[in-house]
Amino acid sequence: MSEQNTGEKRAEAGAGLMQYSTEGMMPFGPVHPSLKEPEYFKLYLEGEKIVHVEPRIGYVHRGIERAAQERTWIKNIYMFERICGICSFHHSLTYTEGVEALAPFEIPKRAKYLRELVAELERIHSHLLWLGLLGHWAGFDTLFMWIWKDREHVLDLEEAISGNRVNKSYTTLGGVRNDLPDGLAERIRTEMAYIEKRVEYYKGLVQSEETLVVRTKGRGRINQDVARKLCPVGPLLRCTGIARDVRAEDPYASYGDVPPQVQTSKDGDIASLMTLRLNELTDSCRMVRETLERMPAGPYRVNFPRSVPAGEASHHVEAPRGELFYFVKSAGGSTPERVKVRTSTLANILTATEMLKGHALADVPVVLTGMDPCFGCMDRISVVDVDKSKEWTVGGESLRRYGIEYYRRK
Amino acid sequence: MDLVQVVELLVFPGLTFFVFLAFFFEWLERKTAARMQGRRGPVVTGPFGLLQPVADFFKLAAKEEIVPAESDTFVFRWGPALYFAAPAIGIAFIPVLGSQSVLNNPLDLLFMLFVLTFSTLMATLLGYASAGRYSTIAIGRLVIQYTSYEIPLLLAMVTPAVLGGSLSIEGVVSAQSSYWYILPAFVAFVVFIVAALAELEKPPFDIPEASTEIVGGWMTEFSGNALAYIKLTKNLSYVFLSALAVSLFLGGPGGPVLFSNGNLQAAVYACYFLLKLFAVGFLIFAIKTGLARVRIDQAARLFWTVLTPLSLAQLALVVLLR
Amino acid sequence: MTDRPRRKIAGALGEMFRTVVKQPVTAQYPFGKTSLPQRFRGKLDVDPVKCTGCSICEIVCPAGVITMVPVGKKTIGSRQVDIKRPVFDLYTCISCGQCVDDCKFGALSLTQDFELAVFKKKSLVMEKALKIGK
Numbered sequence: 041m042s043e044q045n046t047g048e049k050r051a052e053a054g055a056g057l058m059q060y061s062t063e064g065m066m067p068f069g070p071v072h073p074s075l076k077e078p079e080y081f082k083l084y085l086e087g088e089k090i091v092h093v094e095p096r097i098g099y100v101h102r103g104i105e106r107a108a109q110e111r112t113w114i115k116n117i118y119m120f121e122r123i124c125g126i127c128s129f130h131h132s133l134t135y136t137e138g139v140e141a142l143a144p145f146e147i148p149k150r151a152k153y154l155r156e157l158v159a160e161l162e163r164i165h166s167h168l169l170w171l172g173l174l175g176h177w178a179g180f181d182t183l184f185m186w187i188w189k190d191r192e193h194v195l196d197l198e199e200a201i202s203g204n205r206v207n208k209s210y211t212t213l214g215g216v217r218n219d220l221p222d223g224l225a226e227r228i229r230t231e232m233a234y235i236e237k238r239v240e241y242y243k244g245l246v247q248s249e250e251t252l253v254v255r256t257k258g259r260g261r262i263n264q265d266v267a268r269k270l271c272p273v274g275p276l277l278r279c280t281g282i283a284r285d286v287r288a289e290d291p292y293a294s295y296g297d298v299p300p301q302v303q304t305s306k307d308g309d310i311a312s313l314m315t316l317r318l319n320e321l322t323d324s325c326r327m328v329r330e331t332l333e334r335m336p337a338g339p340y341r342v343n344f345p346r347s348v349p350a351g352e353a354s355h356h357v358e359a360p361r362g363e364l365f366y367f368v369k370s371a372g373g374s375t376p377e378r379v380k381v382r383t384s385t386l387a388n389i390l391t392a393t394e395m396l397k398g399h400a401l402a403d404v405p406v407v408l409t410g411m412d413p414c415f416g417c418m419d420r421i422s423v424v425d426v427d428k429s430k431e432w433t434v435g436g437e438s439l440r441r442y443g444i445e446y447y448r449r450k
Numbered sequence: 451m452d453l454v455q456v457v458e459l460l461v462f463p464g465l466t467f468f469v470f471l472a473f474f475f476e477w478l479e480r481k482t483a484a485r486m487q488g489r490r491g492p493v494v495t496g497p498f499g500l501l502q503p504v505a506d507f508f509k510l511a512a513k514e515e516i517v518p519a520e521s522d523t524f525v526f527r528w529g530p531a532l533y534f535a536a537p538a539i540g541i542a543f544i545p546v547l548g549s550q551s552v553l554n555n556p557l558d559l560l561f562m563l564f565v566l567t568f569s570t571l572m573a574t575l576l577g578y579a580s581a582g583r584y585s586t587i588a589i590g591r592l593v594i595q596y597t598s599y600e601i602p603l604l605l606a607m608v609t610p611a612v613l614g615g616s617l618s619i620e621g622v623v624s625a626q627s628s629y630w631y632i633l634p635a636f637v638a639f640v641v642f643i644v645a646a647l648a649e650l651e652k653p654p655f656d657i658p659e660a661s662t663e664i665v666g667g668w669m670t671e672f673s674g675n676a677l678a679y680i681k682l683t684k685n686l687s688y689v690f691l692s693a694l695a696v697s698l699f700l701g702g703p704g705g706p707v708l709f710s711n712g713n714l715q716a717a718v719y720a721c722y723f724l725l726k727l728f729a730v731g732f733l734i735f736a737i738k739t740g741l742a743r744v745r746i747d748q749a750a751r752l753f754w755t756v757l758t759p760l761s762l763a764q765l766a767l768v769v770l771l772r
Numbered sequence: 773m774t775d776r777p778r779r780k781i782a783g784a785l786g787e788m789f790r791t792v793v794k795q796p797v798t799a800q801y802p803f804g805k806t807s808l809p810q811r812f813r814g815k816l817d818v819d820p821v822k823c824t825g826c827s828i829c830e831i832v833c834p835a836g837v838i839t840m841v842p843v844g845k846k847t848i849g850s851r852q853v854d855i856k857r858p859v860f861d862l863y864t865c866i867s868c869g870q871c872v873d874d875c876k877f878g879a880l881s882l883t884q885d886f887e888l889a890v891f892k893k894k895s896l897v898m899e900k901a902l903k904i905g906k
Contacts (some may be wrong), residue, residue: 115834179653180741180742181487182740183489186787189488200809203812209868209869217873221811232691245787249742251742254744255743255744485796486788488798489797490798493800520842740785740788741784
C-alpha cells in the first residue's frame with residue numbers, strides 16, 4: 041500500500057472522503073448493506089476481479105480511550121463494555137482483570153469460574169452470530185434465520201444470569217455482580233446439549249450444501265507465510281494451522297483449571313474458518329459444562345478499594361475474534377491515567393485485505409465476514425504526513441479545528 | 451373486440467385478476483419462506499397479513515421519486531412502464547377459464563419468448579440508464595445470466611410444443627387432455643423451473659439483484675412510483691412464469707369435468723388453474739428458500755454445461771419418440 | 773476435514789420441512805405476552821422511605837442520571853446542612869444497576885418495566901424520592 045508515489049497519495053487524501061474519480065475504483069462502504077459498521081474499502085477492480093484493496097478506517101471512532109480518563113475505575117467498566125456489542129463481556133473482563141492486576145488484587149475462585157462461564161457463553165453467541173451472518177451475506181437467508189433462532193437460547197441464558205442480553209455488566213472490580221440464579225445450572229446443561237446438537241447439524245450442512253460450499257471453498261485463502269508476515273489473531277490465525285490461543289498460553293479467569301482444546305484447521309479459506317468456528321463452538325459448550333461442574337463454593341465478590349495504586353498493567357484475553365489487549369496505567373487516583381485498547385479486528389484487517397486480492401466482487405462480503413469484523417472495536421485515527429515522515433495521533437479538539445479549517449478553505 | 455373481451459382483458463381473467471394474483475403470490479412467498487425459517491411472516495396488515503404487499507406498493511408509490519443527475523431521464527422515467535407492459539401483455543395469452551385464452555394467436559408461444567426476452571432487455575436498459583456504479587455491475591451480471599439461461603429456457607419451452615404439435619399455448623393446453631406433458635418431458639420441466647428462477651432473479655440466481663453485495667442491483671437508483679411498479683412487475687413475472695409452466699407442463703386449467711353448465715365449469719377450470727399455479731409456486735418457494743446465492747461464473751457454468759445439454763437431449767428424445 | 777460428507781444440492785430441504793411443521797418462534801410482541809427473567813434490568817425505582825440522601829448513588833452513576841437536590845435543612849451540632857434527595861433523569865439511565873449495588877439502605881431497585889417510550893422527556897424524570905418520609 042505504499043507503492044503509490046507520495047504526490048498521488050496526498051492528492052487523494054486531500055480530495056475528501058467519497059472519492060469517485062479514480063477509474064476502476066469501486067468504493068465498498070462506508071455505508072453499505074453488507075457492513076454492520078461503516079468502513080471504507082477502496083476496491084480497485086479490473087472487471088469483477090479485485091487487484092488492490094485500500095482500507096480506510098476511523099468512521100466509528102468515538103474517543104473512548106480519552107473519555108476513560110475522566111471516569112472513575114468502576115464507571116469505566118460500563119463504558120468499555122459498550123465498545124462492542126458482540127464481545128462486550130470480554131472488553132469489561134479484560135479491563136477489570138487489568139485493573140485487578142494493577143492493585144494487585146486476588147479475587148475469589150468462584151468469581152473466576154463464573155467469569156469463564158459467561159465468557160464462553162459469549163463466545164458461543166458470537167460464533168453463532170458470525171455463522172448466521174455468513175449465510176446471510178452469501179445469500180442464504182434461511183441459514184441466517186435458523187442459526188439466530190438457536191442463538192436466542194444462549195441469549196436467554198445470558199439474560200437470566202446477568203439481566204441483559206448484550207451489555208451484560210456482569211464483572212465488577214473484585215469479582216462478579218451476582219451469583220447464578222437457582223435452577224439455572226440445570227437449564228444451562230439442557231441448552232448446551234441443544235446447542236451441541238444443532239452445531240452438529242450445521243457442521244454437516246455447511247460442508248455438504250452445494251451452493252454454500254462453492255461460495256466458501258477456496259475463497260480468501262491464506263497460508264502460514266502470509267499469517268506470519270501480517271500477524272492476524274484469533275480464528276483467522278488458527279485456520280492456517282498455527283495453534284495460538286491466549287486462553288491456553290496465558291490463562292486468565294479460571295482457564296488454568298478448565299483449559300480449552302485449541303482448534304485449528306488447515307486450508308486457510310472461508311470454508312475452513314466455518315469448520316474451525318463450529319469446532320470451537322462445540323469446545324465452548326464442553327467448557328461451559330465443565331465450569332459448571334467444577335465451580336467451587338464461596339463468595340463471588342469482594343470489596344475493592346476506590347482508588348488504585350500507581351503503576352502500569354497490561355492484560356490480554358481471547359475474545360471471540362482473537363486477542364484483545366488492554367493497557368492500563370494508573371497515577372494513584374480515582375480515574376485511570378491511560379487506557380489503551382487493541383482489539384483483534386485491528387490486527388486482522390490487513391490480512392483481510394490481503395485475502396481479498398484476486399477475488400471477484402461477489403466474494404467481498406463473504407471474505408470480509410471471514411475475519412469476523414468488528415469495526416466498532418477497531419477504530420482509531422492516525423495522521424501520516426508522508427512528506428515529513430511524521431506520524432501523530434490527533435486529539436478530538438485539534439481534529440475538530442482541522443475539519444473547520446479544511447472546509448473553510450475548500 | 452367487443453365489450454366482453456375488453457372486460458375479460460382488463461379485469462378477469464386479465465390484468466386486474468393477475469395483479470391481485472401477483473400480490474397474493476408475494477404474500478404466499480413471504481409466508482412460506484418465513485415458516486420454513488421458523489418465523490411468522492406478515493401478520494399485521496389485513497387478516498394474516500394478506501394486505502402487506504398492497505401496503506408496500508402504496509407506501510412506495512407515496513414516496514418521492516429521486517432521479518439521479520447523470521441518468522438518462524427519459525428512459526429512467528418511462529422505462530418502468532414498458533417493463534411493466536411486457537408480462538402484462540403476456541398474461542393475456544394464458545388460458546385460465548378453459549382452453550381459450552383472452553388473446554390468442556397460432557404462434558403465441560414465440561410471443562411468450564419475446565416477452566421474456568423483452569423483460570430482461572428492459573431491465574438491462576433501466577440499469578444502464580441509471581448510470582450508477584452498482585447498476586453497471588448489476589447489468590453486466592444480468593446480461594451474462596440472461597445469455598446463459600435463454601437457451602435452456604427456449605428448449606424447455608419448445609419441448610411441449612413439439613409434443614403437442616402446436617406453437618400456440620392454447621394448442622398445447624388442449625393437447626394435454628389425456629396426459630400432462632410433465633410426464634414425458636420431466637427433464638424439460640426441471641430445466642424450465644431452474645431457468646425460471648434465473649429469469650426471475652430468485653435465489654440461487656439472484657445475482658443481479660444481490661442486495662448484500664451491490665445494494666439493489668439494477669434497481670438501486672429507482673425509488674417511489676417507479677420502484678413500486680418494478681416490484682409489481684417482478685411479482686407479475688413470477689405469476690406469469692408459473693402460469694406458463696402450468697400451461698405447458700401441467701395441462702393448464704384442464705381437469706375432470708364436473709358441470710355441464712358452461713359458466714360453472716369455467717369457474718371449476720379456474721380453480722384447477724389456481725391450484726396448479728400454487729403448486730408450482732410452492733415448488734419455486736421451497737427451492738428459493740433453501741439455497742444460497744451462487745456467483746455469476748458458477749451460474750453460467752451450470753447453465754452451459756449442465757442444463758443446455760440436458761434440455762437438448764430431452765428435445766431430441768421427444769422428437770425421436772414422436 | 774477428514775471425512776467429507778457427500779455434496780448434495782438443496783441439503784437444507786429436510787430441515788426446512790421440519791421447521792414448517794413446528795410452531796414459529798416469533799414472540800408476538802406487543803400482541804402477546806413475553807416472559808422476562810427475574811433478574812431483568814429494566815426501569816429504575818426508588819423507595820422514598822428508605823432513602824437517606826447520602827448521595828452515593830449520584831457519585832457512582834456512570835451515566836450521570838442522578839442529581840441530588842436540597843429539600844430542606846437540618847442541624848448537626850452547630851451547623852445547618854442541606855437535606856438532599858435524588859432526582860432521576862430516567863431518559864439517561866442505562867439500567868446498569870451500579871446505584872442499586874452501592875445503595876447501603878436498599879432504597880433502589882430495577883423493575884421489569886422496559887416500555888419507556890414517552891412523548892415528553894420530562895415525564896421520565898422521577899422525583900418521587902423528594903417526598904421525605906412518604
